Amino acid sequence: MDDLPGWRHAASHDGGICTIALEGELDIAAAPSLQALFYEQLRAGKNVRVDLAAVTFLDSSILGALVNGLHNAEKFSVTFTVVNPSRMPLRLLTLTGLLELLTDAPAAVPGREDAPS
Numbered sequence: 001m002d003d004l005p006g007w008r009h010a011a012s013h014d015g016g017i018c019t020i021a022l023e024g025e026l027d028i029a030a031a032p033s034l035q036a037l038f039y040e041q042l043r044a045g046k047n048v049r050v051d052l053a054a055v056t057f058l059d060s061s062i063l064g065a066l067v068n069g070l071h072n073a074e075k076f077s078v079t080f081t082v083v084n085p086s087r088m089p090l091r092l093l094t095l096t097g098l099l100e101l102l103t104d105a106p107a108a109v110p111g112r113e114d115a116p117s
Contacts, residue, residue, distance in 0.1 A: 006030065007055075009037065018046040019083075023054035031061040038069040042076050053084035058092060066102055 007024035018041040026034070041048050048069065052058075066082060073080035082102040085093055093099040 009034075011037075011041070013046070016045070016047055016078075017049060019049045019051055021051040021054065025057040026055055026062045027057070027059045028061040031065045034062065034065045035068055038065065038080070039072055042069065042072045042078055042080065045076065045078060047079040048073065048081070050080075050082045051084050052082055052089045053086055055086055055089050058089050063092065063096060063098060067098070070102060 007022065007026050007030050009023070010021045012019050012021070020037065020041070022034075038048060038050075050066065050069070066080075069080045080102075081104060082089075082093070083104075085099075085103070090099070093102060
């Protein structure tokens with residue numbers, strides 16, 4: 001993982017899929033770097049999966065970066081999804097109505113009552 005103040009990321013590639021695993025506290029200071037990271041992969045034609053399993057905090061600027069990633073994916077005819085949201089991101093995604101838009105909900109969220117078995 002790359003070391004950055006307050007948060008880190010690691011990107012792995014498997015064919016046409018780029019998984020970006022994020023870790024730590026993501027706030028307005030991280031948003032421009034994340035937007036650039038997402039855009040670079042999407043523009044290269046990669047389907048992007050953003051793994052939030054190790055994220056302990058995120059704010060509205062990060063939600064904006066995620067929605068921006070989704071819009072850019074549509075522009076480049078690729079996919080952009082959020083996977084494995086930890087408790088805090090899951091709560092924020094749910095409260096804002098973005099969970100189903102950004103994830104493959106309900107399957108992406110283990111333990112939900114409506115998740116397939």
